[in-house]
Amino acid sequence: MLSSGFSLSRRNFLATTAAAAITPLIAFRVAAQAGAGELLMVPSSPNPAGAAERLFLLKGDALAGPIRTIVTEAANPVPAPALADGERRVLRLMHFNDLHNHITEMHATRGDTHRLSQMVQKVNAVRAAAAEDEVVFFVSGGDDHTGSVFDELLGWAPEEFVADAGYRAASAAGVDIAVLGNHEFDRGAEMLRIGIEADAAFPVLTANVHGSQHLARDRDYVAAAVLEAKGLRVGFIGLTTQIDTRTGQPDDPGMQVASPIAAVSNIVPALAEICDVVVILSHCGYGSGQHRTGKAGAARLIGEGDFDIAEAAGRLTEKPVVLIGGHSHTALNAEGIDPDNVMEGVLMTQADANGRYLGEVAMSIRANGGRQGWFTHVGLHPVKPRDNRIAADDPRAANLETDADFDQAFEARVVAPLIAALDEKLAETIGVVADDADVLPERVIADRYSRETALLNFMNDALVARSRTFPQGPVDLALFNATAIITGLQHGPLSFGDWYAVMPYADQVHVASMTGAQIAEMLQSNAHRLVREDEAAEMDLSGFVSRGFLHFSGGLRYRIVPGADATQARAVDITLLGQPLDDLRHERFSIAVNTYVQLGAFAEAWNGQPIVAGVPGELPGMDLRGLDYSHTGLVYRNEIIAHIRELGGISEASGARLDGRLIIG
Secondary structure, three states, rough: OOOOOOOOHHHHOOOOOOOOOOOOOOEEEEOOOOOOEEEEEEEEEEOOOOOOOEEEEOOOOOOOOOOOOEEOOOOOOOOOOOOOOOOOOOOOOEEEEEOOOOOEEEEOOOOEEOHHHHHHHHHHHHHHHHOOEEEEEEEEEEOOOOHHHHHHHHHOOOHHHOHHHHHHHHHHOOOOOEEHHHHOOOOHHHHHHHHHHHHHHOOOOOEEEOOOOOEEEEEOEEEEEEEEEOOOEEEEEEEEEOOOOOOEEEEEOEEEOOOHHHHHHHHHHHHHHHOEEEEOOOOOOEEEEEEEOOOOOOEEEEEHHHHHHHHHHOOOOOOOOOEEOOOOEOOOEEEEEOHEEEEOEEEOOOOOOOOOOOOOOOOOOOOOOOOOOEEEEEEEOOOOOOOOOOOOOOHHHHHOOOHHHHHHHHHHHHHHHHHHHHHHHHHHHEEEEEEOOOHHHHHHHOOOOOOOOHHHHHHHHHHHHHHHHOOOOOEEEEOOOOOOOOOOOEEEEEEHHHHHHOOOOOOEEEEEEHHHHHHHHHHHHHHOOOOOHHHOOOOOOOOOOOOOOOEEOOOOEEEEOOOOOOHOEEEEEEEOOEEHHHHHOOOOEEEEHHHHHHHHHHHHOOOOOOOOOOOOOOOOOOOOOOOOEEEEEEEEEHHHHHHHHHHOOOOOOOOOOOOOOOOEO
């Protein structure tokens, strides 16, 4: 028997036992909630567009200790399992993660890429072709929000809410279940609650988020759930990253994220006993401690990640277990099962991000047969990008989306109304990008991690200019992290949608009070984070280089001497508001900081942790979390847009230029 104390077979989970010393795993009782060491198994309504025939929510405190008993209300009993010992079913899990609201990517030149509609067409085809003994569930690995203009429909306050585009589209797409990722909380737990309530027709899971004053466990989300179809019972547990989730916010100070390992250890044994297979939806990241993807410089701090979770879960049950991941944006098992992605018998898989792939796992499961030889297939289906500039007879066209590649009825019925709601905001011209503005995408992407960048100069100077309207009064400086800038701008009319593509993240403006000495320490830490000239050729600079390199407004000027390596890099010749910084070490200054950096920049290590992404020497980053902050409540993006409107656009004269505020060498 398992060390958790379970003692009844799954076939007898609704029966009483003659042995008085043995407590049944499932017990009838009238209580409306679970007690200590219990979860209440409650029938609920599955997504009508999905494949589940029955849905059972597991309610209760999964963090207080091991779950030893699952109870059910006498007035609302749970039906007995339908599969006999040895009876087989094929479970097919179609999955995506980190879609970040890339439902449909709209582009005036290339045409629209219908990412979710392509997935819908594939999932519907697989479901239609399913054999009588085959079950096809469609699941999300989290981060369904933050990353496209569809986020604006959610709003920043209840009165601004129009729709939760991600959840509304996923519901209509037939998604059966989802986990809460860290970016679900970007606009606050209150807005997440509103979105779930209005638009999530499927259960959302997290076993390790707790304490929110806006988002209630067992009302808005549950730790785990069971989906049943064709007699097969599949248990799902959701896990949210501790590292990158915004906690301790002024409007929700009690919200915390507990250890995912603790949650798994408490729940999995109980969940496995009442299911044929366990699926862990882990939005914690691929790896352990750190994750590295692609070329040098892409390492990322993830804390307790999928390796740790799989290792723990695999030792807790003999039932089949699969882990569908997210958060680290990793493409796994594209060519079939990679043996490195199986730990303790648990398969780990993930489908990259932003709708680039639809993942698929298929397994043949024998009831009560353990997990020997149960995988039959795992892989990734590419989602095609659109490019109307490529002729149909061009060899490249085979890998590009055509009208036959996506569900046009779904797009018209579900996505088109969302786009219509955005049309006015997307098309709205907020200014003009002048031909002399040094902000083209190629230049911004190449420079943002390694040198002064005209677009970031403009943005930081804009924040200083806008601060005259801040409740706290004008600031002395502003900063922004390089990874928060995704692209640059084309010359010509500038729309809201164009600017959103530059900075999609949901940051607010906070004002930090820092001494001159602290600013000097911050610049020294920043010098270690520079992508050096000898490193750049080995890095994929188009992606995230998560070192936390910061750019500053024009009131701060300095030089970085790279030295022999990052450990020797130094910030020198520093002046602040025209004076040598050495003369101002005890003076205090106000600095506008975006939310990501104010929270310590998570894996980018403005939190005292070692700087990663290829930086040698275990150099600790400066911890910016403990500074004295005042919270403006203002949205960073909105302040920049207001400045662009005020100036009429972006040009060299309006600040989009290099002025020598940062010199390398």
